[in-house]
Amino acid sequence: MKNTRKAISLWNRGHWKDYVFSQGMLLVASLLLVFFISIGLGVGNILERFLSSDLPEEQVRITPQGVQAGFFQTERGGTEITADVMDSLTALPQVERIDPQVYAHVPAYLRGLLGGRNYYTDITLEGVSTAFVPDSMLEYIDWNYTLSDSAEKPLPIILSENLLILYNAGFAESNGLMGLTPEGVIGLEVQVNVGSSSIASLQAPPINLRAEIVGTSRSMALFALAVPIEFVEEVNNLYLPDDKHTYSALMVTALEAEDVPAIVRYAESMGLAAETRRGIAQKAEVLVGVVTAALGALAAAILFSAVASAIHTLVADLKNRSYALGVLVALGTKRERLVYIFAFQIFFMSLISTVFGGLLGCALSFLVSSTLLNLLPVLKYAVESLAVFPVGWLASGLGLVLAVSTISAWFFFRKILSTPVTELLRR
Amino acid sequence: MFLSASANTGRGESPVSKPLIHASSIVKVFDELKVLNKASFTLNEGEFVAVTGKSGVGKSTLLGILGTLDPAFTGELTINGVSTPKASSMELAELRREFMGFIFQDFHLLPNLSALDNILLPAVFSGTDSLEVRKDAAAILSRLDLRNDNTPTRFLSRGERQRVASARALVNNPKVLLADEPTASLDEDSEENLFDLLDALRKERGFAIIAVLHSKRILSRADRILELKGGVLHEKHA
Ligand SMILES: Nc1ncnc2c1ncn2[C@@H]1O[C@H](COP(=O)(O)OP(=O)(O)OP(=O)(O)O)[C@@H](O)[C@H]1O
Ligand SMILES: [Mg+2]
Numbered sequence: 001m002k003n004t005r006k007a008i009s010l011w012n013r014g015h016w017k018d019y020v021f022s023q024g025m026l027l028v029a030s031l032l033l034v035f036f037i038s039i040g041l042g043v044g045n046i047l048e049r050f051l052s053s054d055l056p057e058e059q060v061r062i063t064p065q066g067v068q069a070g071f072f073q074t075e076r077g078g079t080e081i082t083a084d085v086m087d088s089l090t091a092l093p094q095v096e097r098i099d100p101q102v103y104a105h106v107p108a109y110l111r112g113l114l115g116g117r118n119y120y121t122d123i124t125l126e127g128v129s130t131a132f133v134p135d136s137m138l139e140y141i142d143w144n145y146t147l148s149d150s151a152e153k154p155l156p157i158i159l160s161e162n163l164l165i166l167y168n169a170g171f172a173e174s175n176g177l178m179g180l181t182p183e184g185v186i187g188l189e190v191q192v193n194v195g196s197s198s199i200a201s202l203q204a205p206p207i208n209l210r211a212e213i214v215g216t217s218r219s220m221a222l223f224a225l226a227v228p229i230e231f232v233e234e235v236n237n238l239y240l241p242d243d244k245h246t247y248s249a250l251m252v253t254a255l256e257a258e259d260v261p262a263i264v265r266y267a268e269s270m271g272l273a274a275e276t277r278r279g280i281a282q283k284a285e286v287l288v289g290v291v292t293a294a295l296g297a298l299a300a301a302i303l304f305s306a307v308a309s310a311i312h313t314l315v316a317d318l319k320n321r322s323y324a325l326g327v328l329v330a331l332g333t334k335r336e337r338l339v340y341i342f343a344f345q346i347f348f349m350s351l352i353s354t355v356f357g358g359l360l361g362c363a364l365s366f367l368v369s370s371t372l373l374n375l376l377p378v379l380k381y382a383v384e385s386l387a388v389f390p391v392g393w394l395a396s397g398l399g400l401v402l403a404v405s406t407i408s409a410w411f412f413f414r415k416i417l418s419t420p421v422t423e424l425l426r427r
Numbered sequence: 428m429f430l431s432a433s434a435n436t437g438r439g440e441s442p443v444s445k446p447l448i449h450a451s452s453i454v455k456v457f458d459e460l461k462v463l464n465k466a467s468f469t470l471n472e473g474e475f476v477a478v479t480g481k482s483g484v485g486k487s488t489l490l491g492i493l494g495t496l497d498p499a500f501t502g503e504l505t506i507n508g509v510s511t512p513k514a515s516s517m518e519l520a521e522l523r524r525e526f527m528g529f530i531f532q533d534f535h536l537l538p539n540l541s542a543l544d545n546i547l548l549p550a551v552f553s554g555t556d557s558l559e560v561r562k563d564a565a566a567i568l569s570r571l572d573l574r575n576d577n578t579p580t581r582f583l584s585r586g587e588r589q590r591v592a593s594a595r596a597l598v599n600n601p602k603v604l605l606a607d608e609p610t611a612s613l614d615e616d617s618e619e620n621l622f623d624l625l626d627a628l629r630k631e632r633g634f635a636i637i638a639v640l641h642s643k644r645i646l647s648r649a650d651r652i653l654e655l656k657g658g659v660l661h662e663k664h665a
Binding site: 004007010013014015100131324327328329330331332333334335336337338341404420421422425427 | 432491494496497498499513516517521522524525527529533535536538540547548549551552553554556563572579595601612
């Protein structure tokens with residue numbers, strides 16, 4: 001062992017700088033590997049998180065094509081979901097039940113004391129039936145409300161999780177307030193004002209209601225608040241008695257999950273948009289797949305050239321030393337001993353480079369993650385960190401880089417050693 | 428017991444000792460050029476054999492073959508009882524390390540290492556580096572008027588480098604010293620000094636020498652002089 005150390009030190013005297021480039025490349029390769037895996041998976045997580053849906057498998061959410069929830073009123077376009085449309089869907093044999101959703105075509109805003117500050121945002125009320133409310137929530141809330149209840153109980157509301165993200169990133173961030181989690185908002189009391197907003201008001205006087213947040217949902221328009229459907233219908237009739245009665249969405253429950261495609265086809269043939277869990281999942285999958293493939297290809301190309309140039313210079317370093325190897329062999333050093341000593345050296349150096357590069361990669365992805373999260377606070381509430389560190393993957397990736405470079409260096413080293421000594425000694 | 432004229436073999440062998448090196452019908456061809464053409468050669472224990480010949484005639488080539496550095500030849504070669512064409516590379520390495528010492532015509536020193544480190548290099552790589560070896564190395568360096576400091580050998584003069592190469596060949600206590608023009612870069616005094624040392628060590632340790640030489644004064648010290656000509660060795664009388 002002492003002799004091995006001495007041998008390595010003699011062998012490398014005056015040559016340490018030869019390794020700087022190859023080991024530097026190896027370090028960079030390891031750094032990139034860790035960075036790409038870490039950030040790549042993190043971005044995948046974000047995409048999945050944003051694209052995921054809590055739609056049950058046997059449900060189809062049918063909405064008018066291209067309809068967006070505005071601040072205080074739906075913008076209408078394409079086929080609207082009228083009572084006739086609903087009837088024809090109900091008539092389908094595959095349909096078990098339909099739970100309609102209705103937008104309040106009335107301006108509204110939400111106001112609350114959050115973190116000791118007044119928070120205000122215009123919103124759209126969307127009336128939903130109990131079908132929209134998860135069973136677990138129904139156990140402890142009462143999803144029935146009409147204007148006559150306003151004195152006794154608060155209006156139960158379900159927040160869009162995206163609104164929460166927006167609140168966190170915008171209002172909370174700029175006022176230095178704590179962000180809100182979906183769990184943390186449940187039970188909060190706020191005020192909902194119907195009949196006026198920051199940019200619109202109606203003839204009839206606005207109504208101020210006490211409201212309580214009972215849950216959050218991911219399958220809602222950004223500025224929508226889900227409230228009991230009877231309440232929205234009541235409000236629509238009160239403020240806009242002449243308006244045609246249409247639905248903002250229909251939650252169609254199929255008899256079987258297999259019936260879902262037939263319903264989707266029918267809805268689409270009527271010019272409506274249909275969303276299913278599988279459709280959303282597929283969309284997410286395709287998107288995540290494309291992003292992953294693109295990032296992966298880029299990463300692989302960069303990684304490949306980094307590893308290749310690391311190996312190339314490692315081999316060139318060895319070739320430069322073939323004369324010295326020739327001297328050692330001529331003086332009776334066993335080739336096996338040389339292979340052992342240099343395999344050990346190359347392995348050890350490369351190990352240090354890959355481990356160090358890996359650590360730097362972790363640091364870099366951590367840095368990039370926190371920078372991005374600070375620049376785009378919206379992300380902060382979707383994921384804790386953009387960088388994920390799957391230890392197994394990272395370790396095997398680094399192990400692969402280490403193995404590939406060490407084994408190829410070892411291979412070329414043996415090739416040099418199999419050259420006749422007289423050749424090696426010829427400078 | 429009274430037969431034990433040749434000391435230092437340490438193996439209690441018969442005095443009619445078997446040759447250290449025996450080569451017969453060695454043929455060596457480079458592309459079209461036949462450098463050795465059925466050359467035969469024997470080196471006995473304790474002998475000092477000088478090889479002469481014109482430049483380019485194949486002296487270094489012959490030494491390379493005898494030193495097992497060049498396996499690409501035909502003919503028979505037995506070294507210390509080992510038939511080298513059949514030996515493994517491990518066995519050959521061991522022969523070179525334990526049995527032979529080389530002074531190469533081009534020295535073959537590692538330029539970044541000091542004289543002492545160059546000398547110790549083979550021992551370090553074979554795991555046989557010891558205090559004893561170091562002492563021996565230091566003694567030989569000073570016998571050859573060499574400074575034992577950290578100067579890399581690339582800064583040494585040609586003659587100094589040649590002497591370092593000689594010291595390296597001697598330190599391993601070889602049974603055979605193969606020397607390719609070991610005094611080519613030395614002045615007459617240094618040349619004499621080297622061979623005085625070799626003679627002294629030979630008395631002390633009893634090794635044989637095969638050396639490519641041109642200098643008349645040194646040739647006169649040899650037991651036998653062989654001239655390489657036309658691919659074969661001719662005995663010449665001093
Ligand atoms: N690898 C090789 N390929 C082709 N020819 C070679 C090779 N090595 C040596 N030769 C030739 O073989 C011949 C013998 O070379 P060698 O070095 O043995 O000569 P030498 O007697 O030692 O000469 P010198 O006294 O100049 O050192 C030379 O003509 C040389 O050009
Ligand atoms: Mg020569």
